[in-house]
Amino acid sequence: MTMKKILEGSKLTVAVEGRLDTLTAPELEQALEPALEGVETLVFDFASLAYISSAGLRVLLSAAHVIDARDGEMKVLNANKDVRNIFDITGLTDALGVE
Numbered sequence: 345m346t347m348k349k350i351l352e353g354s355k356l357t358v359a360v361e362g363r364l365d366t367l368t369a370p371e372l373e374q375a376l377e378p379a380l381e382g383v384e385t386l387v388f389d390f391a392s393l394a395y396i397s398s399a400g401l402r403v404l405l406s407a408a409h410v411i412d413a414r415d416g417e418m419k420v421l422n423a424n425k426d427v428r429n430i431f432d433i434t435g436l437t438d439a440l441g442v443e
Contacts, residue, residue: 347372355385361392364400373403380407384416391422396430404440419443 345368348359356379364372380386386407390396404420411418419441423431431437 345371347375349379354383356383357387357389359389363395364393365395365397366399369399369403376407380410384414386411386416386418388420389422390420390427393423393427396427401434401436408440
């Protein structure tokens with residue numbers, strides 16, 4: 345997994361490439377913790393994400409909790425069919441702002 349973070353004011357966009365699974369989720373979680381300081385809008389760009397596991401979903405839920413506590417907004421964009429299917433099956437499409 346690789347990630348690229350772009351901060352524009354209070355909006356953070358995180359582009360994730362590869363697999364977000366048990367091995368890589370802790371890396372994303374560790375990178376997000378300090379990066380969310382002052383962020384009101386969080387956007388995950390999953391155009392290059394091939395797979396997400398329950399560990400990856402947990403990281404997204406944790407980030408959503410932080411953003412929700414600030415009355416902010418979180419979105420997940422550009423998820424491919426397989427990744428989108430995981431959001432749909434788990435019932436997290438609306439909760440995580442998957443578009």
